[in-house]
Amino acid sequence: MPPPPTPHASSPGHDGVSVTGSGSSGDAHGTTAVVGMVGGGQLARMTQRAAIDLGIRLEVLALGADEPAVLAGAVSHIGGPDDLAALRGLAEAVEVVTLDHELVNAGHLAALVAAGHRVHPGPDALRFAQDKLHARTRLAALGFPVPAFRSVANAADVTAFAAVHAWPVVLKARTGGYDGRGVEVVGDADAAASVLARGGGWLVEALVPIATEVSVVTARRPGGAHVTYPVVETVQDQGICVELVMPARVPPAVASRATDLAEAIAEAIGAVGILAVELFVTAPGEVVVNEVATRPHNSGHATIEGSVTSQFTNHLRAVLDWPLGDTAMRAPVAATVNLLGGSVPTDLADRLPRALVDGRVHVHLYGKEPRPGRKIGHVTVLGDDAEHALAAARRAADLLVSPEEAPT
Amino acid sequence: MPPPPTPHASSPGHDGVSVTGSGSSGDAHGTTAVVGMVGGGQLARMTQRAAIDLGIRLEVLALGADEPAVLAGAVSHIGGPDDLAALRGLAEAVEVVTLDHELVNAGHLAALVAAGHRVHPGPDALRFAQDKLHARTRLAALGFPVPAFRSVANAADVTAFAAVHAWPVVLKARTGGYDGRGVEVVGDADAAASVLARGGGWLVEALVPIATEVSVVTARRPGGAHVTYPVVETVQDQGICVELVMPARVPPAVASRATDLAEAIAEAIGAVGILAVELFVTAPGEVVVNEVATRPHNSGHATIEGSVTSQFTNHLRAVLDWPLGDTAMRAPVAATVNLLGGSVPTDLADRLPRALVDGRVHVHLYGKEPRPGRKIGHVTVLGDDAEHALAAARRAADLLVSPEEAPT
Numbered sequence: 001m002p003p004p005p006t007p008h009a010s011s012p013g014h015d016g017v018s019v020t021g022s023g024s025s026g027d028a029h030g031t032t033a034v035v036g037m038v039g040g041g042q043l044a045r046m047t048q049r050a051a052i053d054l055g056i057r058l059e060v061l062a063l064g065a066d067e068p069a070v071l072a073g074a075v076s077h078i079g080g081p082d083d084l085a086a087l088r089g090l091a092e093a094v095e096v097v098t099l100d101h102e103l104v105n106a107g108h109l110a111a112l113v114a115a116g117h118r119v120h121p122g123p124d125a126l127r128f129a130q131d132k133l134h135a136r137t138r139l140a141a142l143g144f145p146v147p148a149f150r151s152v153a154n155a156a157d158v159t160a161f162a163a164v165h166a167w168p169v170v171l172k173a174r175t176g177g178y179d180g181r182g183v184e185v186v187g188d189a190d191a192a193a194s195v196l197a198r199g200g201g202w203l204v205e206a207l208v209p210i211a212t213e214v215s216v217v218t219a220r221r222p223g224g225a226h227v228t229y230p231v232v233e234t235v236q237d238q239g240i241c242v243e244l245v246m247p248a249r250v251p252p253a254v255a256s257r258a259t260d261l262a263e264a265i266a267e268a269i270g271a272v273g274i275l276a277v278e279l280f281v282t283a284p285g286e287v288v289v290n291e292v293a294t295r296p297h298n299s300g301h302a303t304i305e306g307s308v309t310s311q312f313t314n315h316l317r318a319v320l321d322w323p324l325g326d327t328a329m330r331a332p333v334a335a336t337v338n339l340l341g342g343s344v345p346t347d348l349a350d351r352l353p354r355a356l357v358d359g360r361v362h363v364h365l366y367g368k369e370p371r372p373g374r375k376i377g378h379v380t381v382l383g384d385d386a387e388h389a390l391a392a393a394r395r396a397a398d399l400l401v402s403p404e405e406a407p408t
Numbered sequence: 409m410p411p412p413p414t415p416h417a418s419s420p421g422h423d424g425v426s427v428t429g430s431g432s433s434g435d436a437h438g439t440t441a442v443v444g445m446v447g448g449g450q451l452a453r454m455t456q457r458a459a460i461d462l463g464i465r466l467e468v469l470a471l472g473a474d475e476p477a478v479l480a481g482a483v484s485h486i487g488g489p490d491d492l493a494a495l496r497g498l499a500e501a502v503e504v505v506t507l508d509h510e511l512v513n514a515g516h517l518a519a520l521v522a523a524g525h526r527v528h529p530g531p532d533a534l535r536f537a538q539d540k541l542h543a544r545t546r547l548a549a550l551g552f553p554v555p556a557f558r559s560v561a562n563a564a565d566v567t568a569f570a571a572v573h574a575w576p577v578v579l580k581a582r583t584g585g586y587d588g589r590g591v592e593v594v595g596d597a598d599a600a601a602s603v604l605a606r607g608g609g610w611l612v613e614a615l616v617p618i619a620t621e622v623s624v625v626t627a628r629r630p631g632g633a634h635v636t637y638p639v640v641e642t643v644q645d646q647g648i649c650v651e652l653v654m655p656a657r658v659p660p661a662v663a664s665r666a667t668d669l670a671e672a673i674a675e676a677i678g679a680v681g682i683l684a685v686e687l688f689v690t691a692p693g694e695v696v697v698n699e700v701a702t703r704p705h706n707s708g709h710a711t712i713e714g715s716v717t718s719q720f721t722n723h724l725r726a727v728l729d730w731p732l733g734d735t736a737m738r739a740p741v742a743a744t745v746n747l748l749g750g751s752v753p754t755d756l757a758d759r760l761p762r763a764l765v766d767g768r769v770h771v772h773l774y775g776k777e778p779r780p781g782r783k784i785g786h787v788t789v790l791g792d793d794a795e796h797a798l799a800a801a802r803r804a805a806d807l808l809v810s811p812e813e814a815p816t
Binding site: 052322366 | 439440441453456457460461462463465479480481482483716717725728730731732733734738739756760761764765768770771772773774775776777778784785790
């Protein structure tokens with residue numbers, strides 16, 4: 001592979017934030033809208049793909065030129081999500097600001113709203129996704145089913161909770177956790193003390209007997225109009241979502257209950273754009289709300305090929321207050337397997353052609369360095385039944401990242 | 409809509425050609441391959457969309473920063489297709505060079521090949537698509553069915569041809585014609601003289617009694633492995649393709665014959681990448697070869713949503729000599745209607761939300777100024793039957809470009 005060409009220069013943009021990218025220099029003949037996204041990760045990258053179709057110019061606030069969305073050609077403002085000047089620069093360049101991730105200063109977003117910018121999700125909905133204690137407390141107050149929980153300050157609080165709900169219990173960091181980080185199952189007071197010693201705010205939850213984990217992805221416009229995708233079954237490994245099956249293999253009553261809950265939460269918190277609700281289905285078939293994300297979500301990746309309209313297209317349409325696209329499936333089943341960086345270096349350029357030998361496989365690579373445990377892409381296969389589609393997707397994923405499948 | 413941000417600066421690239429674009433400044437962590445495309449039009453734009461999925465960095469040689477592929481974020485080398493230094497600069501930056509259009513100097517491409525660069529299609533296959541007389545002559549020599557034809561220098565040659573084949577006849581410019589330009593049906597010697605007076609080389613053809621026009625899109629790897637899409641029915645208006653239906657509504661024997669011809673032509677001319685063959689189906693059901701294009705083609709646009717693998721993805725896979733993707737359909741029928749700029753200005757930003765009210769509609773906009781007759785996008789709808797899918801696609805197209813449907 002040849003080396004990348006000479007880096008290009010960037011010019012001063014708004015508020016001193018550099019603005020680069022091909023789209024920024026053209027005229028706006030065919031541009032239907034300009035959307036800003038805070039963050040330049042894989043969700044922004046896949047949103048860029050959707051933006052191209054609809055003539056939307058996507059501008060992202062990214063940490064650097066090597067972020068996935070910037071590599072995919074989104075117009076880039078370089079800056080951090082806690083930099084108010086950078087956020088202002090993005091907001092002034094676009095019609096509506098949305099988010100690639102939740103690690104954005106909610107106070108800064110409120111300042112953008114106060115300055116008259118459209119921001120979706122807004123600061124209130126964002127706080128829901130940022131602070132697990134806030135989300136649990138509000139969901140419980142609104143009458144949604146959640147695991148028993150309480151805020152804890154020390155191991156004694158955890159022990160008191162376990163006296164009622166039994167060990168083991170689950171400790172969750174209020175903020176900043178993802179992909180299993182900030183979630184710990186602890187069996188006694190010593191283990192709890194050890195986790196709490198890391199600092200930060202924590203809550204404790206009863207350990208729910210999970211039969212299946214599912215996710216519901218819904219897209220909601222400012223006025224409340226919404227569309228919802230079929231319930232997705234998610235398979236977690238050490239807290240990281242590793243596989244999806246759409247539709248979930250759960251009874252219709254469970255799917256219907258999960259869908260109703262997700263749509264009610266979107267309405268209750270005034271979400272605009274994609275809202276993803278992760279839920280536990282318990283052994284007796286009860287549905288309990290786990291987490292809420294107010295942006296395109298890993299559990300919605302199967303919608304790219306599996307649905308008439310992808311979650312990324314519908315996210316753009318929702319935040320622009322445009323009519324939403326059909327969420328019907330294009331095949332009986334869509335199976336997605338995430339690609340996680342392995343313990344050994346992975347040369348994707350060498351491996352990709354081998355994974356493509358199965359012509360049904362859809363590979364999505366995010367342009368990220370394959371560090372261990374990091375999501376660097378996903379594979380989707382459509383089919384008539386979950387077992388065969390999953391088997392094909394797993395096989396392709398192994399060919400791409402498994403150490404055992406390294407080319408010789 | 410806010411104004412576009414300040415244009416960014418560009419830095420000197422290879423051979424003094426400026427290179428800009430977000431992808432050019434990142435590192436190559438997740439980059440699986442680097443493909444160069446001569447031309448930055450809508451075919452390159454839709455190839456950029458496909459490149460994002462597979463971690464491919466697409467670099468285009470474009471005339472300016474407002475070309476469709478550059479607006480979509482492809483890394484851009486600014487220069488013309490007849491500029492050898494610019495072509496060399498592109499070739500040196502990438503692993504393989506391919507084409508967005510045929511208006512490229514074949515001698516320059518031969519120079520790139522001589523210098524050791526991979527170029528697909530190669531100069532020989534390109535000449536086939538560039539020069540209609542060369543194509544007709546070689547196809548006839550290879551035994552493929554083509555309309556009766558001859559090269560003409562003056563009106564007397566046309567009259568002599570018409571004495572055998574009857575007026576009216578078809579005059580075709582050897583080179584440079586597209587979307588109906590360079591194709592004239594003439595009824596007498598005076599009309600022929602008037603066309604020939606425009607200058608350039610011309611051939612004359614017998615007017616074939618066309619029942620249906622169809623196109624076959626096939627993707628071929630350097631070693632000959634290939635996949636072919638279902639035959640597409642194309643509807644032309646004044647020489648411009650305005651609608652597609654996949655699969656074509658023709659008898660199985662006709663579809664099979666058309667497919668065989670396209671695959672045989674791809675093999676005969678050593679095409680690599682997408683090859684599209686346009687054919688006439690005559691009233692008695694004979695199949696006659698009309699035109700050959702050695703690149704992704706307008707008649708393949710329905711493959712984006714209609715097929716498991718789009719023509720753009722398979723073009724990239726073919727020129728990189730990677731395994732090709734499944735060409736099976738995802739629905740019984742896919743209907744595509746092209747969006748042509750109308751006689752009045754079209755504000756796509758105003759019109760797009762109205763077209764999206766039908767949630768099944770897939771709109772693709774190319775970022776082009778909507779000049780009269782210019783292809784500025786297309787709409788695809790999948791369905792169970794051609795009539796309903798076409799009706800929905802036509803309705804959305806009218807909402808986007810018809811003067812009668814302008815918002816009030």
